[in-house]
Amino acid sequence: xxxVRITGGKVLDPANGEVxxxxxxxxxxxxxxASGAVGEGVTxxxxxxxxVVMAGAIDIHxxxxxxxxxxxxxxxxxxxxxxxxxxxxxxxxxxxxxxxTAHATxxxxxxxGYTAAFEPAVVGANAxxxxxxxxxxxxxxxxxxxxxxxxxxxxxxIASGAGQQAVNDYVAWMLAATKCMAIxxxxxGGINAFKFNARRLDxxxxxxxxxxxPRKILTTLIRAVTELGLAHPIHLHGCNLGVPGNEQTTxxxxxxxxxxxxxxxxxxxxxxxTEGDRKFSSGAAKIAEAVNKNPNISIDVGQIMFGQTVTxxxxxxxxxxxxxxxxxxxxxxxxxxxDAACGIVPFEYKDKSFVNALQWxxxxxxxxxxxxxxxxxxxxxxxxxAPFTTYPHLLRLLxxxxxxxxxxxxxxxxxxxxxxxxxxxxxxxxxxxxxVTRAAPAKILGLTDRGHLGAGAAGDVVIYRDxxxxxxxxxxxxxxxKDGRVVVKDGEIVDVVYGRTHSVAxxxxxxxxxxxxxxxxxxxxxxxxxxxxxxxxxxDGQGTVVHATKRSA
Amino acid sequence: MTDVSSGGVTHHDVVCPFCGLGCxxxxxxxxxNAVEAGEGACGRAAALFRxxxxxxxxxxxxxxxxxxxxxLAAAAELVSAAxxxxxxxxxxxxxxxxxxxxLASKTGGSVDHYASTGLFRNLSTSQRKGxxxxxxxxxRNHCDLLVVIGPDPSEAFHRLYNRITPPTGRFIKGKRKxxxxxxxxxxxxxxxxxxxxxxxxxxxxGELLDAxxxxxxLLSDAPAVPGGPDLAALAEGLKGAHYGVLAWSAxxxxxxxxxxxxxxxxxxxxxxxxxxxxxxxxxxRDNLIGAxxxxxxxxxxxxxxxxxxxxxxxxxxxxxTEEALKSGDLLIWTSAFxxxxxPAFEGQxxxxxxxxxxxxxxxxVFVPVGQPGLDHRGLAFRTDTVVSIPLGHYRDAGLPxxxxxxxxxxxxxx
Ligand code: SF4
Ligand SMILES: [Zn+2]
Numbered sequence: 001x002x003x004v005r006i007t008g009g010k011v012l013d014p015a016n017g018e019v020x021x022x023x024x025x026x027x028x029x030x031x032x033x034a035s036g037a038v039g040e041g042v043t044x045x046x047x048x049x050x051x052v053v054m055a056g057a058i059d060i061h062x063x064x065x066x067x068x069x070x071x072x073x074x075x076x077x078x079x080x081x082x083x084x085x086x087x088x089x090x091x092x093x094x095x096x097x098x099x100x101t102a103h104a105t106x107x108x109x110x111x112x113g114y115t116a117a118f119e120p121a122v123v124g125a126n127a128x129x130x131x132x133x134x135x136x137x138x139x140x141x142x143x144x145x146x147x148x149x150x151x152x153x154x155x156x157x158i159a160s161g162a163g164q165q166a167v168n169d170y171v172a173w174m175l176a177a178t179k180c181m182a183i184x185x186x187x188x189g190g191i192n193a194f195k196f197n198a199r200r201l202d203x204x205x206x207x208x209x210x211x212x213x214p215r216k217i218l219t220t221l222i223r224a225v226t227e228l229g230l231a232h233p234i235h236l237h238g239c240n241l242g243v244p245g246n247e248q249t250t251x252x253x254x255x256x257x258x259x260x261x262x263x264x265x266x267x268x269x270x271x272x273x274t275e276g277d278r279k280f281s282s283g284a285a286k287i288a289e290a291v292n293k294n295p296n297i298s299i300d301v302g303q304i305m306f307g308q309t310v311t312x313x314x315x316x317x318x319x320x321x322x323x324x325x326x327x328x329x330x331x332x333x334x335x336x337x338x339d340a341a342c343g344i345v346p347f348e349y350k351d352k353s354f355v356n357a358l359q360w361x362x363x364x365x366x367x368x369x370x371x372x373x374x375x376x377x378x379x380x381x382x383x384x385x386a387p388f389t390t391y392p393h394l395l396r397l398l399x400x401x402x403x404x405x406x407x408x409x410x411x412x413x414x415x416x417x418x419x420x421x422x423x424x425x426x427x428x429x430x431x432x433x434x435x436v437t438r439a440a441p442a443k444i445l446g447l448t449d450r451g452h453l454g455a456g457a458a459g460d461v462v463i464y465r466d467x468x469x470x471x472x473x474x475x476x477x478x479x480x481x482k483d484g485r486v487v488v489k490d491g492e493i494v495d496v497v498y499g500r501t502h503s504v505a506x507x508x509x510x511x512x513x514x515x516x517x518x519x520x521x522x523x524x525x526x527x528x529x530x531x532x533x534x535x536x537x538x539x540d541g542q543g544t545v546v547h548a549t550k551r552s553a
Numbered sequence: 554m555t556d557v558s559s560g561g562v563t564h565h566d567v568v569c570p571f572c573g574l575g576c577x578x579x580x581x582x583x584x585x586n587a588v589e590a591g592e593g594a595c596g597r598a599a600a601l602f603r604x605x606x607x608x609x610x611x612x613x614x615x616x617x618x619x620x621x622x623x624x625l626a627a628a629a630e631l632v633s634a635a636x637x638x639x640x641x642x643x644x645x646x647x648x649x650x651x652x653x654x655x656l657a658s659k660t661g662g663s664v665d666h667y668a669s670t671g672l673f674r675n676l677s678t679s680q681r682k683g684x685x686x687x688x689x690x691x692x693r694n695h696c697d698l699l700v701v702i703g704p705d706p707s708e709a710f711h712r713l714y715n716r717i718t719p720p721t722g723r724f725i726k727g728k729r730k731x732x733x734x735x736x737x738x739x740x741x742x743x744x745x746x747x748x749x750x751x752x753x754x755x756x757x758x759g760e761l762l763d764a765x766x767x768x769x770x771l772l773s774d775a776p777a778v779p780g781g782p783d784l785a786a787l788a789e790g791l792k793g794a795h796y797g798v799l800a801w802s803a804x805x806x807x808x809x810x811x812x813x814x815x816x817x818x819x820x821x822x823x824x825x826x827x828x829x830x831x832x833x834x835x836x837x838r839d840n841l842i843g844a845x846x847x848x849x850x851x852x853x854x855x856x857x858x859x860x861x862x863x864x865x866x867x868x869x870x871x872x873x874t875e876e877a878l879k880s881g882d883l884l885i886w887t888s889a890f891x892x893x894x895x896p897a898f899e900g901q902x903x904x905x906x907x908x909x910x911x912x913x914x915x916x917x918v919f920v921p922v923g924q925p926g927l928d929h930r931g932l933a934f935r936t937d938t939v940v941s942i943p944l945g946h947y948r949d950a951g952l953p954x955x956x957x958x959x960x961x962x963x964x965x966x967x
Contacts, residue, residue: 067939070849074680076578080853087863093658095853095865102850125688128941132647132932133850152723195695195794197829211725236936320685320825333685335831336724336939338694344683523723524690525716528564530942536930537822538941544783 003028003041004484009048009463012430013055015439019431025053027459030056030483031117034455037197048463051478055451056115056460058441061235061265061300063345064105064142065119067126067340068312071332072383073099075346076310078328087507090496098309098383102530110390113477115248115460116141116450116499117388120184120235120265121314123147125337127178128533134501139482139497141450141458146178146315149185149217150192152338153519157170158220160211164227165509171224172508173516174180177532178436179503179544182232184265186314187221187239188214194317199315203239203252211429214239215256215402223261228506229550231446233261233298238270241434251470254297263444266302266381280355281418282362285540288369293377298444299370300377303363303394305386306351312344312384319343338523349386357415361408367398368424372442373435386527396471398428404479447502459484488525503544560584562947563591570646570890570944571599572710573837573936574689581927585950588597588927595711601891602927609950610908615920621920621953628903628918629965631883638662638686639881641874641895642906644839644888646931646944648716649955650847653887656963661857662885663859663877666844667893671836673869676855677811679834684818687798687831688937689716694723695829697730700787702817703761704736706802706835710936712745716959717833720748724795732787735761754782762809765816767868772823800833837936839890840925845942846934889922889955906957923952 004027011018012375026033028041063069076099083105084095094101100108109117117137122130122144148154148171157166171183189212190201196208204217222234238253240246250270254262264270267287275281291297308327313319316333322345323331331345349356363385370376378395382388395406408421416422423511428436442451449457461481467473476491488494513528520528535543554561561584563604568577579593586609590602605866612624619627632881640657643650643666647849657664666672678684691697699718707713718731731738731912735756738746756764760780767778771788791797799817806813817832824830836842845856852858854867859877870876878884878898885903886895892909895902901917904910908921925931932953934941 018616063743065850070846073849073853074676076856077680077685077854081866084853087658087860093852093860093863093865099853100791101853123939125690125940128932128943129934129939130847136651136851141838173633195691195796195829326683330683334939335687335691335695337684337688337690337691337937348607431783439755523694525693526577526940529566534943537932 001348002043002482002484003033003132004044004046005038005042006046006048006053006261006461006463009051009053011053011453012434014431014435015442016454023245025453025461025477027461027481027484028111030459032453032455032457032459046463049464050462052430052466053453054113054462054464055438056456056462056480057113057437059077059114059117059388060121060377060441060445060450061379062388063119063121063312063384064115064137065118066122068344069099070098071226071342071344072310072312074433075332075344077331079308086217087472097389098386098387102133102136103138110139110480110482111472111476111491112391113464113480114481115139118142118445119144121145121147121186122178122180123152123246123314123336123340123342124174124178125339127180128537129540131179134427138496138498139487141502143181143502145182145184145188146174146180147184147340148174149188149284150190150219151191152523153208155189155192155210155212155217157210159212159291164220164223167229168224169222169508169512171221172228172506173512176505179501179533179538181219181502181504181547182230184235184237185218185221185284186237187241187317188217190214190239192313194320195335199317199321201239203249203256207534214300218253219256222257222262226260230504232444233263235263235265237265237315239268240317242322244272244280246270247273247286250287251290254294259296261296263298265300266379266384267299268302268304268359268366268385271362271366276418279355280358282358282365284362284365288366291370292372293449297379298375300368300379300386300434301363301366302381302385303381304349304356304359305380305390305393306349306350306356307386309383309386310344310346311484311507314340314342316341319345336455344387344541351410352416354412354485357411358418361411361415361419361421364397364404364421365419365424368426373432374531376436377441378436386388392471394476395433395467395474399433399470401425401427426546455521463478479535497540499543501538502547504547506549564947567946567947568942569639570600570837570840571598572932573718573842574710574712575935575940575942576712576716577827577942578601581947586935586950588948592878597711604833609952610921612921613717616915619928624918624920625958625961625965628962630662631901631903631917632885633964633966635883637662637881638883638885639874639877640664640887642667642886642888642893643844644890646846646925646933647842647843649887649959650844651851652956652959654851656959658860658865659966661860661862663872664856665857665872665874665877666841667874667888668804668838669803669839669856672841672845674803674806674810674814674858675834675836676869678818679748679880680756681746681762682818685821685825685830688939689935691831692798692833695717695796696722697725697727699731700791700797700798700799701731701733701736702765702799702801704744704802704805704946705733705738705791706800706805707739707742707745708836708837709802711741711939715747718746718749730790734787734853736762737808744923753871754784754787756782759807760817762813763818765813769816769820769823772820785932785966791830792828795829797830798833800835802835804809804836804926829850832852835936837934840933842936843932843934843941846938851966889924905955908952920958921952921956922958923950925954928952929954
């Protein structure tokens, strides 16, 4: 039995209503314990005086693994050569920044105090790869969101009028087969339509083959996850990513939910108007207003930062449209297995560019205009907007208005003219940061034992030095404990542990088995039973942590 | 599904790991150590799955039979003393590759897969310029016109056309068409393509690249590139196709293979402006693709990466096995899927290899290993790089996996 006592720190635990309370935190056998429960058994005491104690941070949307990450590494070989991680007692020879290797990903996250990160775009055909790769990422608990909404089996079910029940059964079957924990939709129906040579698909435009609209796909899947009782709502990458004027699509999408829960991801890329002489303007105010008014909607921002990165998306329709702006000039697209697609386009965001500067401002406007910190999440859509290593800088932008104004002033005048950023007085408090990076992500993912420091929670605890320079504060944690073990001390990694993989497995009518056996045999050309992942394939036989759903298996 | 009879156990729906197509409808009958593949297996797979009832050979050090432990101790001594180790073969599952990465990053040395020539011809385009590629099931259902460039890939990917171009596909209206440009289908390929329209366009030896340039010219309305054969009809066919696919096996292309690949990818780019098209680059025997994938996510570089002083660096010329052996003093040869012979080499040889491997000369250390997908479970990748296939465990012949052996060796190094 081991027990750790963290003394003297200010505890920031908004999920349990604690805001800067100075108290001891106990961790026993890898879990948070009530102070009375540990008694004399403390084996290690950590002095956190002058520090801030929080639960491990959680990234709800970061592209950390899978085929498209490997394609990005392949394309960004210069970055891989430039940024190497030397082999050491704890590290293999990985590298990269926007294309970080598995080991480096775990290291860079945990140094900042993150102990869980979720891969938001698992294409079913690539799920096995995704899980093997996530298994090589140290320190982090992980899980994947399965991409549906462009898969031919589903579109065929909807188009043929098979009914909601059949869709629900299929969604549950796919979740079990791919060991994922939520459903993501990327450009509903659009990726599929591109395979039939459509170049754009609006919310109410019919897919050229199936003759169903993105709206129909979206509402059907929203109902499916609601009826299956998944904790996480549909995680939506909407139609028309990056297209000026897409603010209207985003507003229409919010209206289409009719009050059912929906998470909209990297909304910065979906908040563009067409005002001004360049026909590109900020839609942040309108979008934020709609989010504020609709408590069923949550968003993550997908903030961009200036510099070289690589954009990796399942949305080949959009990426093909964007191929001309690739820097350096190379890009890869793939149509994938009657399932989805991917497009990887390297890109450099430039502060001198009117469009990029405004994108930067739009992201921050969203952060500052959305009022409820429980419904907005800190993301750069790593690596699409920027590498996740820019989070500390982003946190300072949110918490420090003078610093933000200073950065804003560096932008081209043309872009500043189109942004209200310097009129926004809000500064995020530490409590709000603890919400957007810990408490709220855990809540929206249904991870009841994460994101807080109540008794029974996972023993993932972070101590930060309370530094007025918030960027410095959040760059390197003083201490990080993973499942009660100290893995970071003074910002340096001192031990390596591995997290677990989270999944859900709602029940389904077993007649779906026979239907999918037939589908795989005929359409896919291999067997459904080969497609299905088994527990022994996850983390050397550990299997996943299966979370309860309303319709549990 | 498993049938038990007095003659042994027959397993159905076994996943085949060999060529990279990942057929999963193979049946295997196992009697003690003996294995015979039945239905589903192509000729190559049947030969590679076949095992006699003989017990597995034991490990050897300088030709002397020893226990595994002793063999690993001897290997550890050789590796520790080596100035410049070369990791070759790499015919192993993802776990084996992971273990070899850890070993190589500790000992230093270059790492390459024995069948990577074609992969690097493909990478010279995909990495430098990119392409639009596709996967097997997309071809199967969308592709109304498949253009096979160069030699018929089904010589290496035996059941290719059964898998990707059956006569009907979900979205194919009318008859599917396959055009062989500069190659001809084997009789077996013709049999698989029954019900599909076949056309062959002969290209004089060594002129495939010119032919593709001419095709590109026809598609981009550039001034005509003179010479034969006439490709105007093919160009029109591709423009009119709903989903044209250009397929090739880069390993079978000649010395200008990288340029042929590049040209094909440009043609696909041009076609995608007005219609849909994609490349199907075929390469991937013995989990070549899985080895490359595991390298990318763990190290950040493709294969042909060398570790020196705790740093990894990639160089597709210098770190090929062939080049590396010129300055290497120890070859660590790993080949679990087939008895692939290691290349001729003057230096020392440690082989973690298929029990039936025939060596030109006795290795200093030989450890017979099990085959992923027969002797132990494992993961391999299909040629299209997206789908990975779970390999099963069907017999217990007492053969360790490469992952176990590599880990055992690493633990013996100080
Ligand atoms: S074609 Fe390839 S995967 Fe299929 S049985 Fe033959 S060797 Fe195995
Ligand atoms: Zn994303």
